[in-house]
Amino acid sequence: MKSVGSLTVLLAWSAFAHAQAPAAGAQTAATAPIATPGRAMPHRTRHKSPTGALVLSLGTTFVAGYGLLLAGAVLTDDGNTNNRALEHGVGVATMLGGVGAFLVGPTVGRIYAGHAWNGWLGLRLAGLGFGLLFSAIVIAADRSQDPIEVVFPVALGGAAYAVGMVGEIASTPSAARKYNRDHALDINLAITPIRGQAGEVPGLGVVGRF
Numbered sequence: 001m002k003s004v005g006s007l008t009v010l011l012a013w014s015a016f017a018h019a020q021a022p023a024a025g026a027q028t029a030a031t032a033p034i035a036t037p038g039r040a041m042p043h044r045t046r047h048k049s050p051t052g053a054l055v056l057s058l059g060t061t062f063v064a065g066y067g068l069l070l071a072g073a074v075l076t077d078d079g080n081t082n083n084r085a086l087e088h089g090v091g092v093a094t095m096l097g098g099v100g101a102f103l104v105g106p107t108v109g110r111i112y113a114g115h116a117w118n119g120w121l122g123l124r125l126a127g128l129g130f131g132l133l134f135s136a137i138v139i140a141a142d143r144s145q146d147p148i149e150v151v152f153p154v155a156l157g158g159a160a161y162a163v164g165m166v167g168e169i170a171s172t173p174s175a176a177r178k179y180n181r182d183h184a185l186d187i188n189l190a191i192t193p194i195r196g197q198a199g200e201v202p203g204l205g206v207v208g209r210f
Contacts, residue, residue: 048180050173053109057169061105068098103128106165109172114179120171123164131157 075091106124110116134153 048113048176050113050176053113053172053176054169055109056112057106057109057172059105060101060108061165061169065098065102065105068094068101070098072096072098106168110168110175113172113175115175118168118171118175120164120168124161124168125164127157127160127162127164129157130160 072091072093072095075087075094077091107116107121110118110121131154134157135150138150138153
């Protein structure tokens with residue numbers, strides 16, 4: 001839902017006093033303008049930084065993702081330590097965290113930009129699902145003796161995933177700019193009737209969305 005605040009400034013004027021205007025010295029008490037149906041406007045939202053959205057996606061995917069994978073690989077490396085089992089367990093958990101960051105990272109910037117779901121994410125999921133599904137089918141059919149039957153679906157799914165990942169990261173700045181355009185300041189002018197003790201007079205309504 002868009003977050004928008006509303007500000008209404010009403011300027012009213014009257015050419016002549018009504019024939020049955022109140023006595024001299026009495027002030028005309030103007031009431032609120034006649035309400036007209038309109039769409040509800042949400043509250044104000046914060047500006048989204050296109051550069052910040054891109055940094056979030058790149059940082060989560062490559063810095064956090066690859067960093068955790070590298071740290072996990074170091075911890076699980078063979079070594080002569082007294083806490084080998086503990087280090088191995090921590091290393092595996094760290095690598096799993098890196099895989100998670102690598103998978104989720106491209107979408108983090110778009111979540112910040114307010115447009116989480118996108119076609120590039122769909123392509124990534126399709127590529128990942130295709131590679132895993134057909135690899136499982138080949139292995140379950142006990143036809144893993146032929147490397148081509150395993151490599152081909154994995155390579156095809158991996159290529160689709162890579163294209164989706166690059167496209168999703170590259171599109172994060174435009175997603176943030178779209179969010180800012182959708183929530184930009186919007187001012188409308190409209191002639192609005194104003195009701196007072198002298199009757200209804202024409203007024204100018206200025207409505208601002210921000």
